Amino acid sequence: xxxxxxxxxxxxxxxxxxxxxxxxxxxxxxxxxxxxxxxxxxxxxxxxxxxxxxxxxxxxxxxxxxxxxxxxxxxxxxxxxxxxxxxxxxxxxxxxxxxxxxxxxxx
Amino acid sequence: xxxxxxxxxxxxxxxxxxxxxxxxxxxxxxxxxxxxxxxxxxxxxxxxxxxxxxxxxxxxxxxxxxxxxxxxxxxxxxxxxxxxxxxxxxxxxxxxxxxxxxxxxxxxxxxxxxxxxxxxx
Numbered sequence: 001x002x003x004x005x006x007x008x009x010x011x012x013x014x015x016x017x018x019x020x021x022x023x024x025x026x027x028x029x030x031x032x033x034x035x036x037x038x039x040x041x042x043x044x045x046x047x048x049x050x051x052x053x054x055x056x057x058x059x060x061x062x063x064x065x066x067x068x069x070x071x072x073x074x075x076x077x078x079x080x081x082x083x084x085x086x087x088x089x090x091x092x093x094x095x096x097x098x099x100x101x102x103x104x105x106x107x
Numbered sequence: 108x109x110x111x112x113x114x115x116x117x118x119x120x121x122x123x124x125x126x127x128x129x130x131x132x133x134x135x136x137x138x139x140x141x142x143x144x145x146x147x148x149x150x151x152x153x154x155x156x157x158x159x160x161x162x163x164x165x166x167x168x169x170x171x172x173x174x175x176x177x178x179x180x181x182x183x184x185x186x187x188x189x190x191x192x193x194x195x196x197x198x199x200x201x202x203x204x205x206x207x208x209x210x211x212x213x214x215x216x217x218x219x220x221x222x223x224x225x226x227x228x
Contacts, residue, residue: 044218
């Protein structure tokens with residue numbers, strides 16, 4: 001089973017700053033099968049990125065994804081107030097697993 | 108409106124059964140695979156089970172294999188999860204989730220609001 005490890009656990013930043021979230025896979029995976037989700041308190045998750053770098057419908061271009069093999073990154077170029085949330089990476093290939101999440105909080 | 112609405116959650120004793128349902132609307136249900144994903148209180152996301160559009164491809168997480176059964180009724184735009192031999196560790200919010208493809212399993216692009224299952228004596 002592929003294990004996804006996200007870091008850091010919590011990221012404390014101010015609006016306008018850049019956020020860089022990491023997701024490391026326990027073994028090499030195809031970037032085709034890596035996604036990112038955003039979850040706000042009391043809400044269901046929302047798909048942000050699929051295929052490691054493709055934005056889902058309606059997702060602002062301040063969100064971008066990159067990476068390959070075992071290392072994947074979600075970048076939020078300039079944090080807006082509504083971006084403070086928990087973010088999960090997701091592998092949906094032969095196994096379907098989520099990372100443990102990174103909380104982006106207001107500093 | 109594109110929507111998934113779960114129902115059937117509740118409080119149940121360990122060892123008992125529960126059946127979750129999900130009603131889909133606003134999209135062609137039998138064009139997509141579907142899944143159940145759960146989230147224990149204060150914890151992260153855990154994929155539970157997935158089913159292809161025609162029920163030919165079904166998969167389960169190891170934690171529920173042999174106890175849970177996923178099914179769908181395309182005529183009624185509905186997804187189900189039969190949960191038997193429930194354990195306290197099955198306590199979670201259960202989300203019904205739409206896949207982006209029909210046969211294999213891909214990204215999850217639509218989530219319901221969840222139905223809460225509490226397993227406790």
